[in-house]
Amino acid sequence: MGKLLNKGLLLIMALGVMVFVSQCKPDDKTDPVWPGDDAYTLTLPLGFFTPPSNPNNPLTVNGVLLGRMLFYDSALSGNNTQACASCHKQEHSFTDAPNKFSKGIDGMEGDKNSMAIINMAWNKDFFWDARRNSLEAQALDPVRNPIEMHESWVNAVAKIQAKTQYPPMFKKAFGTDKVDSLLVARALSQFMRSIVATGSKFQKGFPGLAGLTNDEKAGHKIFMSPDKGDCFHCHPTSGLLMTDNFVDNPVQRLHNNGLDWEPPMGVLTGHARVSGNVNDNGKFKAPTLLNVELTAPYMHDGRFATLEEVVEFYNSGVKMSPTLDVNMNIKADSGPRRFENGIRKLDLTELEKKQLVAFLKTLTDLSVTTNPAYAKP
Template sequence: MSFYNFRLFFYSLLLAGWFISCQEKEQSFVLEYPDYFPKPVYGFDNNPLTREGFILGRELFFDPILSADNSISCETCHAQAHSFADHNLTFSTGINNQTGLRNSPAIINAAWQPSFMWDGGVNHIEVMPFAPITNPIEMAEDFNNLIRELNEHPRYPQMFREAFGNPEINSQKILYALAQYMSVLVSKDSKYDKVRTGNADFTEDEGAGYTLFKNYCAQCHVEPLFSDFSYRNNGLADVNGDTGRGRITLDPEDNFTFKVPTLRNISLTYPYMHDGRFRNLRQVLDHYSEGITAHHNTDPSILKSGKNGMNFSETEKQELESFLRTLTDYTFISNPHFSN
């Protein structure tokens, strides 16, 4: 080999090495979010985020194989077009047409959530899917049965190999893959975000609504995720004895408190509240304005301007609603990477 040829050979080796490392980089994924978001709670410590792990999680999320009779997928109750809440149903329909007593929440920015469910009954994203998969009125599946079905499937063993390095399928890997998929569902492209990054301006109504929002709502629906993830009572009358957080902690001070939900994509996720009692945003604003039923755990900030609530004028309600609509992220609900 002449010196020149050797050099060429050497450079092509270098080039090949560079190419392989670029490809490897493409396999691992970073969670992208704006600099005004806090650091996510979920750090992928034992479950490194990879493209293949995310793709496997997405496949599982949309697959009814996760339910006992292969009729219900996660997507049945968590649809992308509705910010991964249900299709505007008060109560979701699970296996054998059964329904529960709580409204299906949106799944967005889950990597920032310290706990899950309206009552915070699940405290880690990696165990979260266990609840719906085994719940007798949601998917009613047995993990051994699910693992057997996945092993017999024409594609899954290969997908598990690609995601985790070997084809063994177990419950931990199923939960890890779903945690990866859910974590990547980051909503950050609403008009509100464009205003924050200097790429849009609020209209006069939206701006007035934002000021009201900061005065009356933002202490619980904390920006930029629009929740502080605490449990509060926002003055809803008890209709079915659901004591919320109190059921988990058994502390009477937690009775009838529920997790403060995010308001991102709120225009897409009606009906509202843990039991879906309000059909539209106007009913929600009427509630905060003059529909409060005080309970001894009702948060004092809810009673701000009087014992029935915040007493908004008609104009103020319209302004607040205009602002809430700036939280809709159309890029998120049409992102092809999130869908099957």
């Protein structure tokens, strides 16, 4: 869920108003930056760059608190049984682990694995297929999704407005006690931006490898080697975010990582379903690897149950296709990779695979799962 340039944010908010005007008419005109609240400051260790602020929705103490309340409130769903937290559980780094897919209020399953809600303040795109480019725009979708919360914003807003605790909280956060969908989305976005993972073993030792075992260090070397794991192109370690999908990355970084062959003619997959461009077939957002140990199953469709299965896929299962990411096909320093019958072969040894998994587990920050600031109020 991330930030854009000021003009982009203003455009998104303007489009959001137009798109949802049929369900949510604008309320009294209030300044988008409410001066009556105190700023909420993220506490970040060395190595983390400060995320750019959203001028239309800066983090505030009361905004984050309101968003936290709403995140855990099932009144946003059609039958009042499902909240955002139902599919994004704190104990699993705000995913729906161990479920492959999440069920909505009508018992129907979605077709994408629930993504972790951590370090969203830095993200550039949202959802696996990158169909939204702001947290505010993303936050509007699940409520009205017929498979997920299956509610209209008209009804959801009315239910929130009717709860006596909310109008004063909206007044403190945004300067108005009248609830609307855009303010709900702004509050939810503030809470999601406040959830940060900065205390993993690897992050604490960065830029060195202090505290890592020999096997973990060896796994890091494999992770960073263009001739071995070559994981760092999509999951760079330099910014400690473990994803290349961050706001200061000038290029939209979406990847076809070789999960599937080229789809049949006329079938669009991944970001191509958003862009309509066949050159985007199979391309998805690279999720953060922080807390990956806690978020099985893996990939956009939850097809791999363990980290060992993920590593083996990259070792011996990547499929050639026209949109396969160039880094999956070409070694940065020594030409094409080895393929057999269209399947890439990295030839990692059993020890190297175990070492790579050991390194991935150094990216776990358990404080996210226990921090009371992120828990149900």
